[in-house]
Amino acid sequence: MYDVRPPEVYAHESVMVNPAYRARVEKVAAALKEPRKIITYSDADLPGMIREKGLLAGRGIMFGRSPVNDPMLLFNTFRFDGEADLGERRKALEACGLEWAPNSLLGTGAFIWFDSNLETDKHKDDKVCRPCWRIHMQAGCLHRCTYCSLGGLLVAMVNVEDYCRHLRGLIERHPWQTTYLLDDDADPPCLEPELGVLGPLIEFFGTLKDRYLIIHTKTWNTEWMRNLRHNGNTIIVWSLSGPTQSTLVEPNTGTTEQRVEAARVAQEAGYQIRYKFKPIVPVKAWRDDAAYAVKLLFEKTRPDVISLCMFMWNSYPEMTGMLDMGLLDPEFVQAAEKSQAEMAGTRSRPFPHEMRKKVYDHYLAEIRKYDRAIPVSLSTENFRMWAAMKESLGCTAADYVCGCGPQCVPGLKKLRCHPFKAAFRNDRGLVPCVQAGC
């Protein structure tokens, strides 16, 4: 696992009373370079831990925080209990001044319904993402990307056997969803193999027919995955970036070379691998950095799809609080600043359409130097960009394959059915599941 120096290590009492869960936590604690006592807590202790111990004080965008330390580690269990018990826990946390209580501290949020482009989606029609279930085992991260707010606290859930039992029921109810993205708010391999949670989840998917786990990561840490019984049912997607971004903007992640090497190891072990250039931060050397990373990935690995997505979902002022403007290509900074009014109505801000397209055209040209046929798609982009690039990409917003789409099984070239029409939520009567954003 990573060299992590957490200021505190907490474990919920439901973890410590179970010998198997407790063993997981003790193994992580034993691997820390600086030993830490495991502090057992109960739900009743949480308000005090938040108020007096600053449990959530390290959350928030990491850029500009000096220094950024490793997060506290907190081990918890999903409770899979009724709404009444969950409501009580939520009330207790909100009473201590939180606007919303994090799912991971409440022991909920194992499975979250992402209603993208359905009637309930308040950003409907402004991004092409597909509706689906997303699954969670962690919240928080060790990687310190400057634009990210997931530092300060890493919560890891440890009751993976119980989790897989409930997940099986959810999967059986949703035959249209063939892939399941894990942890879009964490980077799951960081505490492995000591934590011993990701391996059982991979092996659970290995027992299923035509159902796939998707792990999205910036890690270097895959050597331990070699001997798992994954049965070809786990897809690992690397967010890849060039040398400037991977070292200066994403400082604790694997470097460009380390991520590609980790992907090569995973590929050698039989996992399907993929890449997303996401988020693409337009650093001064963005053209050369893109060319370098694309060349390297094709020299070492054979992904089945590559997706592209500019840094987005933030206004110009928000971006200035997330990235070192001195690293960026001034043409992009000026374009973002000037186009604030034009970009106010879209989540694809801050960079205007033509600037984002210029970057995508460059990446596509670099990719096509090495592979004429690999599917290339735009991840999270808007429908206007897709309309502008559908000829050059050879697919549309309705049929493209991407790194983590809910029907994007290994080797697929185009979707076989419309992803918005195929999605049907059918979890009534199952364990409490959660709507995205709650």
Ligand code: SF4
């Ligand atoms: S790898 Fe992802 S979750 Fe981790 S700090 Fe970077 S952006 Fe955040």
